Amino acid sequence: MTAARRPPVADVGSQVDALRGAPGGAEELVALLPESSPLFDGRDAPEAARIRGYVLAAFAGTGLPDAALPYVRESLETGADADEIAGAAIGLRAHPDPPADVVAALGPAARHLTAIDATVTFASYRPSWPYENPTTGMREVVTTLAALAGSHPAARAALLDLAGQARRLSASARTQVEGAVAALPAGAPEPPHPCCSPAAEVPGTVATGPVLLEDQDGAVTGFDEFVRGHRSVVTFFYTRCDNPYKCSATVTRLAALARALHERGPAVRIAGITYDPAFDRPARLRTYGVDRGLRFGPDVRFFRAVSGFDVLRERFALGVSYGASTVGRHRIELHVLDDGGRVAASFTRVGWEPDEVLAALAEPRGR
Amino acid sequence: MSDTPTDQDARLRSEIDRAAAEYDAYVAELTADPAADTDDHIAAAVAALTDTDLPADRRAEVLRRSRPVLVSTGRGIDCLLRVVGERANDPALRTAALAGLRAAAFFVDTFAPYRTAYRDLLRDLLTDDVAGLRKRAVSTLANEHDPVLQQTLTEGLDGAGTLPVDRATAIRALAEDDHLDNVPRLRELLGSDSPDERQEAIRHLASYPEARGIVEAALRDRDEYRAVRQQGAASLRALDPDRFREVAKEIAADAGEHDDVRTVSLTALQHLGDTEQVYGDDAFLDRVREIRDEGAAPQAAAAARTMLDRRPGR
Numbered sequence: 001m002t003a004a005r006r007p008p009v010a011d012v013g014s015q016v017d018a019l020r021g022a023p024g025g026a027e028e029l030v031a032l033l034p035e036s037s038p039l040f041d042g043r044d045a046p047e048a049a050r051i052r053g054y055v056l057a058a059f060a061g062t063g064l065p066d067a068a069l070p071y072v073r074e075s076l077e078t079g080a081d082a083d084e085i086a087g088a089a090i091g092l093r094a095h096p097d098p099p100a101d102v103v104a105a106l107g108p109a110a111r112h113l114t115a116i117d118a119t120v121t122f123a124s125y126r127p128s129w130p131y132e133n134p135t136t137g138m139r140e141v142v143t144t145l146a147a148l149a150g151s152h153p154a155a156r157a158a159l160l161d162l163a164g165q166a167r168r169l170s171a172s173a174r175t176q177v178e179g180a181v182a183a184l185p186a187g188a189p190e191p192p193h194p195c196c197s198p199a200a201e202v203p204g205t206v207a208t209g210p211v212l213l214e215d216q217d218g219a220v221t222g223f224d225e226f227v228r229g230h231r232s233v234v235t236f237f238y239t240r241c242d243n244p245y246k247c248s249a250t251v252t253r254l255a256a257l258a259r260a261l262h263e264r265g266p267a268v269r270i271a272g273i274t275y276d277p278a279f280d281r282p283a284r285l286r287t288y289g290v291d292r293g294l295r296f297g298p299d300v301r302f303f304r305a306v307s308g309f310d311v312l313r314e315r316f317a318l319g320v321s322y323g324a325s326t327v328g329r330h331r332i333e334l335h336v337l338d339d340g341g342r343v344a345a346s347f348t349r350v351g352w353e354p355d356e357v358l359a360a361l362a363e364p365r366g367r
Numbered sequence: 368m369s370d371t372p373t374d375q376d377a378r379l380r381s382e383i384d385r386a387a388a389e390y391d392a393y394v395a396e397l398t399a400d401p402a403a404d405t406d407d408h409i410a411a412a413v414a415a416l417t418d419t420d421l422p423a424d425r426r427a428e429v430l431r432r433s434r435p436v437l438v439s440t441g442r443g444i445d446c447l448l449r450v451v452g453e454r455a456n457d458p459a460l461r462t463a464a465l466a467g468l469r470a471a472a473f474f475v476d477t478f479a480p481y482r483t484a485y486r487d488l489l490r491d492l493l494t495d496d497v498a499g500l501r502k503r504a505v506s507t508l509a510n511e512h513d514p515v516l517q518q519t520l521t522e523g524l525d526g527a528g529t530l531p532v533d534r535a536t537a538i539r540a541l542a543e544d545d546h547l548d549n550v551p552r553l554r555e556l557l558g559s560d561s562p563d564e565r566q567e568a569i570r571h572l573a574s575y576p577e578a579r580g581i582v583e584a585a586l587r588d589r590d591e592y593r594a595v596r597q598q599g600a601a602s603l604r605a606l607d608p609d610r611f612r613e614v615a616k617e618i619a620a621d622a623g624e625h626d627d628v629r630t631v632s633l634t635a636l637q638h639l640g641d642t643e644q645v646y647g648d649d650a651f652l653d654r655v656r657e658i659r660d661e662g663a664a665p666q667a668a669a670a671a672r673t674m675l676d677r678r679p680g681r
Contacts, residue, residue, distance in 0.1 A: 045546035046514055083514070117483050118513075119490075129490050129515045136483055168479040240545060240574075242512075278576035283608065324548035325575055 012039060013125025016054055020061035026068075029058055033071045035329050040321035045242070048321060048329035049079075050125075053087030057122040064095040069102050074331065074349045076105035078245035082118040082137035085109045089140035090122070093147055100154055106145055107158035112245070113137045114168050138173045146180035156184060209315070211308030213273070215301045216286035223271075223312065224341060226301070231361060232269040232337040233257065236318060238276035238327055239288045246332055248292065249351070255293035257354040258300050261361075268361060270300045273312065275320050275327050277304035319348060336360045393432050409436050413446040416464075423457035430463050438471035444481045447471065451500075452488055458497045465492075465503055490515045493531045501531040509540035517541060524552060535564050542567075545574035557581065562592040569595060573602035582606065583614060589625065596628065600635065608640050616645075620654045622661065629658070629667040637674045646678055 016032070019025035032039050032055050039055075040048050052075060059068060068091065075088035089109065092098055117138045121131040142162065148155035163181050166174045211223035227234070235254055241247035254272060261268050272289065274280035280288075285302040294300065305312060312318065319331035334352055336345040345360040370378075395401045398411040412433035416426055430437070430450075437443030450456055450464040468485060472478050478485075492504035493516065508516035520537045523530030530537050538552045549571065556568035569585050572578040585591060586599030604611040618624050619632040633655070636645045645651065652675070658664065659671040 044548055046512065046517060046544065050514065114479055115482075119483060119487050126518065129493070129519070138483075168476060170480045170483055174480075242546065279574070279606075281608065323546065325550065325577070326546055328546075 011125070012051060013054070015039070016058050016125065020058050022062075026059065026062035026065050029055055029062060030065060030067045033068060035319040035321040035331060036317075037321075040329055042323060043321065043328045044323035044325075045328050046081075048323070049081040049084045052079075052329070053081070053083035053085070053120070054122060054125055056084075056087035056091035059091040059094045062094070064091050064098075066095075069095070069099065070349050073102045073105045076102070076109040077351060078243065078249075078332065079109065080112065080116060080243040080245060082113065082116060083120045085113060086120050086135060086137040086140040087122065089137070089144040093144050098148070098152075100152060103148055103152045104154035104158070106141055106148075106155060107161065108245075110138065110141050110145070110158060110162050113141060114165070136173075138169070139176065142173065142176045142180060146176075146183070149180065150185045159184070209308065209311040211311050212306045213271075213303035214282060214306050215303050216282050216289060216296055218282045220306065223308070226271060226303075227269060227337050227341045229339055230267060230269045230299075231339055232271060232341075233334065233357060233361070234271045234273065234316075234337060235334040236273050236275055236316075236320070236330070238274045238330075239280050239284050240276065240326065241330075246330070250332060250334070251289060251292045251294060253352070253354060255289070255295075257357055258294060260354050260358060262295075264358075267299045272302040274302070274304045275318075275330055277306070277309055279326065280304050316343070390432070397429065397433070405436055405440075408433065409440055409442050412437060413442060416446055416450050416460075419455070423460055427457070427460050427463060430460065430467065434467055434470075438467050439474050439477060441477060441480065444468065444471050444478060448481065448484055448488055452491065454495065458499070461497065462499055462503070465500060469507065486511070486513065489513075493519055494529075498532075502536065505532050505536065505540050509543040512544045517544065517547065535559060535561070539564075539567055539571070542571035545571075550575050550578055553578070554581070557585075562595055565592070566595045566598045569598040569602050573605040576606055579603065579606050579610065583610065586614060587618070589628075593627070597631070600631070604635075604639065612636065612640055612645065616648070616651050619658065619667070620651070622664070626664040626666045629664060630670045633658070633667060633670040633674055637670075637677065643679075652678075 016029070019028050022028070031037065033052070039051055043051065052071075056068070056072060056075060064072070072088045072092050072095075075084045076092075079085040079088065089106065092102065092106075113136075117136050119131060119134045119136055121127050121134050123131065123133040142159070145155045145159045145162070149159050150156075159177065159180055162169070162177050166177060169177065212220060213223055213226065214220050226232070233254075235250060237247035237250050239247070251272065254270065258270055261270070272285075272294075274285065281304065285304065286296065289296060289302050294302075296302070313320070316333070316335060319333060321328040321330070331349045332347070332351055333349075334347040334357065335343050336347075336357065338344045344363065347357065347360075394403050394408050394411075397403075397415065398407045400407060403411070412429055415421055415429040418426070433443075437447055447464045447467045451461050451468065453461075468488075472482075472485070486508070489504040489508050490513070492500045493508075495501050495504070505516060505520075519528060519531065520541050522528035524534065524537055524541075532540070535556055538549075538556045541547055542549045542553060553568045553572050553575075556564050557572075559565055559568070565585075569582055572582050582599045582602040584599075586596055586603055588596065588599075591599075600611065600615070603614065615632040615636050619629050619636065621629070636642070655671045655674055658667050659675060661668050661671075
């Protein structure tokens with residue numbers, strides 16, 4: 001399940017740079033953000049993270065439209081790369097009035113950066129070391145927090161939280177945070193409407209074609225066979241995802257969801273399907289789930305697609321791209337299906353909590 | 368007369384007391400103050416390490432003896448960064464300081480403010496004149512999947528830049544990140560004259576399903592070093608346990624194969640993976656009975672006997 005090994009697409013940097021000051025550039029930049037964008041096809045994971053960060057930073061030249069906000073929030077909340085987080089922080093400053101939930105994502109970004117921060121630059125797409133116009137993820141996050149702290153309580157709170165952890169910050173970051181805190185005005189009211197509601201899109205009917213699955217014990221079943229006649233939760237992950245805020249966190253939450261469902265009675269089926277079927281063989285799937293507290297059973301299974309993964313990819317409009325060997329980039333992804341196998345609710349890109357999925361399962365069908 | 372536990376304990380205490388006294392004497396001499404505290408010690412050590420008029424061997428001694436306080440304090444870490452970063456310093460001193468920084472990284476909270484500066488330093492070292500420092504920087508940055516390192520090595524291997532290390536080391540460093548397109552480079556490493564490098568190539572290829580045929584070929588290659596074949600077995604089992612089981616059966620049953628290799632195959636089949644399937648294969652068990660009686664392969668014969676003796680339900 002990998003993209004064909006092909007030469008890199010013509011200069012990503014030039015393509016993005018050309019849009020910075022161009023009329024309609026913001027909308028064209030938004031079109032480059034989804035994992036399904038041709039920009040990501042064939043790109044390895046490190047480059048995919050760089051692309052995402054570089055595109056988000058480019059909004060500084062065009063303004064950040066609302067359509068880009070879910071991507072900014074995703075990169076701040078679950079980005080594991082200083083490039084990506086820095087780009088998101090820069091892009092967010094280009095929005096005239098960012099929603100509270102996106103601003104709040106700066107808090108997790110700052111926490112993650114205390115362990116992974118690095119010197120980055122957006123002076124060019126493929127810079128040489130030493131960098132021209134260097135910055136760091138933390139510097140950009142703090143700059144954005146300082147800019148928003150007067151109008152967004154979440155930014156104020158995150159800034160004060162960072163100040164409380166000053167001993168873990170570099171000297172320059174400490175100085176920057178202290179200066180921002182000293183300049184804090186009086187508190188502000190909570191701004192309105194979140195950008196990305198937890199129970200997100202409800203797409204149209206999604207039928208499935210023939211898809212053959214092998215589970216964590218080597219048992220084979222069809223996708224339709226597993227989900228039809230039962231309400232179901234279907235999520236996607238892969239075991240060698242090296243972003244701890246995505247797949248590992250997803251499966252850990254899935255385990256909590258499974259426990260909650262088990263206590264409530266009537267069976268809801270849970271399917272975790274790997275993006276990486278050639279590598280994630282049954283034993284590996286089992287170990288990954290067990291290590292994160294998942295209890296497998298007839299209604300709770302992990303799968304790899306033996307055939308038909310492309311059918312799943314198309315039918316769920318999966319947010320995943322592939323490099324030469326494995327996943328390049330993917331979004332968080334969970335779908336609630338009705339007993340006809342139709343998608344009733346989707347949680348994509350933004351993190352979900354078990355309670356939110358339980359609420360979606362409790363909704364009457366066909367809402 | 369042998370040592371009693373009491374004697375050993377007394378001797379150990381004496382050694383500890385002596386080392387502590389030597390350490391105190393060293394700190395007193397370094398700070399010129401018999402009552403020096405830790406802060407005084409750090410200050411004196413930093414002063415000595417950054418004194419370019421002091422002979423290199425004296426500075427190295429200060430680094431060696433003051434290392435505990437240097438790696439566990441912010442001022443010490445800052446000093447070590449400066450010592451490594453100053454290219455005019457003696458290479459051995461810089462190397463020792465870099466080793467100190469690697470140790471300091473384990474003091475997570477204390478090291479946190481310096482992590483970005485440390486990574487910047489390592490990136491700078493990629494173009495250092497001292498080969499040993501370049502190599503250590505590559506190793507550390509490879510574990511971090513650092514993008515500057517990855518770009519440098521990729522460009523160097525493609526002929527578009529200068530490699531900081533030899534080609535084989537560069538390939539192995541990139542292979543630490545299994546999300547990169549490493550198969551073509553690992554194929555190159557597989558052609559090395561060095562069995563260690565071939566073994567490393569096979570080890571890393573265990574991350575790439577498309578390389579299954581390559582690792583199987585390494586396992587089957589009778590002319591290959593044992594360690595490389597062994598790695599082929601481990602990598603094939605990681606990629607495709609079912610295929611490994613079938614290949615291991617073939618090797619075990621092959622009278623033309625080396626005795627020790629057949630033995631390892633039988634042992635692996637007995638203990639690893641789906642033993643129910645192995646013991647359920649009557650045709651294979653018949654062959655194992657034949658192996659048990661093969662005089663020309665005594666190790667395999669012994670392994671076959673053990674396997675049959677431990678057959679479930681026997």
